Amino acid sequence: MSQVVYGCLMSVDRDQVLRRAAAQLTRKGSSTMDEVARAARISRATLHRHFAGRDALIRALEELGIQECEAAMGAARLGEDSAQDALRRLIREIEPAAGLLAFLVTENQLFEGDAQHEGWARLDVRIAELFRRGQESGEFRIDLSAAWLTEALYGLVGSGAWAVLDGRVAAKDISYMIAELLIGGAQRRVES
Amino acid sequence: MSQVVYGCLMSVDRDQVLRRAAAQLTRKGSSTMDEVARAARISRATLHRHFAGRDALIRALEELGIQECEAAMGAARLGEDSAQDALRRLIREIEPAAGLLAFLVTENQLFEGDAQHEGWARLDVRIAELFRRGQESGEFRIDLSAAWLTEALYGLVGSGAWAVLDGRVAAKDISYMIAELLIGGAQRRVES
DNA sequence: ACCACTTGAGACATTTTCGTCTCAAGAGAG
DNA sequence: CTCTCTTGAGACGAAAATGTCTCAAGTGGT
Structure with a gap:
C-alpha cells in the first residue's frame, strides 16, 4: 500500500x-x-x-481552494507591517492558487439552493479586516468600502490568472501588476 | 404580425x-x-x-455584448478629454452591460477549437489604446501594461456586477467604485 | 511465488438535456 | 367573424453524461 x-x-x-x-x-x-x-x-x-461524483469533486476543489487561501493568508502575516505590505504579501502568496480561485469564483456564482461553504465567509472577513486596518491607519481611502476592495481582489486575481493563461501577461509580472493596481487604487493620496 | x-x-x-x-x-x-x-x-x-440551439443562443449573446460594448465606447468618446475622464465615462456607459459581460468573459475562457469572435479583439484594441494614450500623456503609469489594465477593467466590471447581484455593493455606487479603483491604480503619482 | 491492492478499459442501465415535432389556444388584422 | 400567425404545452427519439459494475493487468510487499 x-x-x-x-x-x-x-x-x-x-x-x-x-x-x-x-x-x-x-x-x-x-x-x-x-x-x-x-x-x-x-x-x-x-x-x-x-x-463519489461531480458534486463531490467540486466540493473537494472548494475545500482545497479554501485551504490554499487560508495557508496563503497565514504565510502573508496579514496583521504585521503596513496594510500595504501585508496586501502585497497576500497577493504573492495567493498567486499559485489563482487558477483554482478563478474557477471557484465563477462556479460559486449564486449558490442557489444550499448555502455556500462557510470557509469563504471566513476568508472574506479576514481580507476585509486587512482593508479596514489600512483604512483606519490612514493608508487606504475610506470611500472605497472594504467589501468592495475584497471583491476587487478576487476579481483581479482571477483576471490575472486568466491573462497569464492567455499569454497576455507574463507569469512573473502578474503578482506585481495586481498588487500595484490594487494598492494604487486603494491608497489614500495626499495630492488631489 | x-x-x-x-x-x-x-x-x-x-x-x-x-x-x-x-x-x-x-x-x-x-x-x-x-x-x-x-x-x-x-x-x-x-x-x-x-x-437554433444553445450555441446559437450563446453566439447571439456574444453579439449583443459586443454591440453594447461598442455602443458604450462610442458614447464614452474615448478620444476626448483626459484619458482619466474618458475611462470614467466608459465605465459609466458600460455598467448596464456588466452582467452580460461577466457571463461572456467566463464563457469565453479559452476558446478551444474555433477562434473567438473578432469583435472582442476590436474592443480590446480600443480599450488598450485608451490606456496607452493615458500613458503617453503622462496620466497613467507605464509599468502597468495597457494589456493588463484592459484585462483588469474587464475583471473589475465583472466583479462589480457580481458584487451588486450579491448585495455586497449598492448598484448606485459600483460605477464610482470601479472607476476610482482602476484610475487610482493606473494613475501616475508624483509623490512616492 | 503468493497475496493484497489498485488501476484502466469497457460494458451497462439510468438520467439529463437536447432538438424536433404536433396540436390546441389565443391574439390581432382585415 | 375569419384568417393568419405565434405561443405554450407536451410527446418523442436521439445524444450525451453520469454512476455502477466487472474483469484482466499490473504493482509492490512479504
Missing part, C-alpha cells in the same frame, strides 16, 4: 489529481467527468473511486 | 429574451435551455424558434 486516505487504501496522488482537475475546469468550466479524468491522467473509473 | 426579424414573423421581444437569458446565465452558467426559457418567461419551444 502506498497511501492511506480516510481509512481507504489509495495510490494515486489525490492532490495531484485535484490540481490537474482544477486546471482543466479553469480552462473549461463545463468539462465532462471524462475530460477531467483525462486531464488528471487517470481513468474515469479511478476518478469516481476518489470522488 | 408585430415584428419582422430576418424576414421571419416574430412577436416576442428578442432583445428582452436575450437580456433575461443573459441574467439567468450570469447567475448560473450551466443553466439548461429549460431554465433559460423559464427565466426569459417563454416556453422552451419558443426559445428554440428564435435560437
Whole structure:
C-alpha cells in the first residue's frame, strides 16, 4: 500500500489529481467527468473511486481552494507591517492558487439552493479586516468600502490568472501588476 | 404580425429574451435551455424558434455584448478629454452591460477549437489604446501594461456586477467604485 | 511465488438535456 | 367573424453524461 486516505487504501496522488482537475475546469468550466479524468491522467473509473461524483469533486476543489487561501493568508502575516505590505504579501502568496480561485469564483456564482461553504465567509472577513486596518491607519481611502476592495481582489486575481493563461501577461509580472493596481487604487493620496 | 426579424414573423421581444437569458446565465452558467426559457418567461419551444440551439443562443449573446460594448465606447468618446475622464465615462456607459459581460468573459475562457469572435479583439484594441494614450500623456503609469489594465477593467466590471447581484455593493455606487479603483491604480503619482 | 491492492478499459442501465415535432389556444388584422 | 400567425404545452427519439459494475493487468510487499 502506498497511501492511506480516510481509512481507504489509495495510490494515486489525490492532490495531484485535484490540481490537474482544477486546471482543466479553469480552462473549461463545463468539462465532462471524462475530460477531467483525462486531464488528471487517470481513468474515469479511478476518478469516481476518489470522488463519489461531480458534486463531490467540486466540493473537494472548494475545500482545497479554501485551504490554499487560508495557508496563503497565514504565510502573508496579514496583521504585521503596513496594510500595504501585508496586501502585497497576500497577493504573492495567493498567486499559485489563482487558477483554482478563478474557477471557484465563477462556479460559486449564486449558490442557489444550499448555502455556500462557510470557509469563504471566513476568508472574506479576514481580507476585509486587512482593508479596514489600512483604512483606519490612514493608508487606504475610506470611500472605497472594504467589501468592495475584497471583491476587487478576487476579481483581479482571477483576471490575472486568466491573462497569464492567455499569454497576455507574463507569469512573473502578474503578482506585481495586481498588487500595484490594487494598492494604487486603494491608497489614500495626499495630492488631489 | 408585430415584428419582422430576418424576414421571419416574430412577436416576442428578442432583445428582452436575450437580456433575461443573459441574467439567468450570469447567475448560473450551466443553466439548461429549460431554465433559460423559464427565466426569459417563454416556453422552451419558443426559445428554440428564435435560437437554433444553445450555441446559437450563446453566439447571439456574444453579439449583443459586443454591440453594447461598442455602443458604450462610442458614447464614452474615448478620444476626448483626459484619458482619466474618458475611462470614467466608459465605465459609466458600460455598467448596464456588466452582467452580460461577466457571463461572456467566463464563457469565453479559452476558446478551444474555433477562434473567438473578432469583435472582442476590436474592443480590446480600443480599450488598450485608451490606456496607452493615458500613458503617453503622462496620466497613467507605464509599468502597468495597457494589456493588463484592459484585462483588469474587464475583471473589475465583472466583479462589480457580481458584487451588486450579491448585495455586497449598492448598484448606485459600483460605477464610482470601479472607476476610482482602476484610475487610482493606473494613475501616475508624483509623490512616492 | 503468493497475496493484497489498485488501476484502466469497457460494458451497462439510468438520467439529463437536447432538438424536433404536433396540436390546441389565443391574439390581432382585415 | 375569419384568417393568419405565434405561443405554450407536451410527446418523442436521439445524444450525451453520469454512476455502477466487472474483469484482466499490473504493482509492490512479504
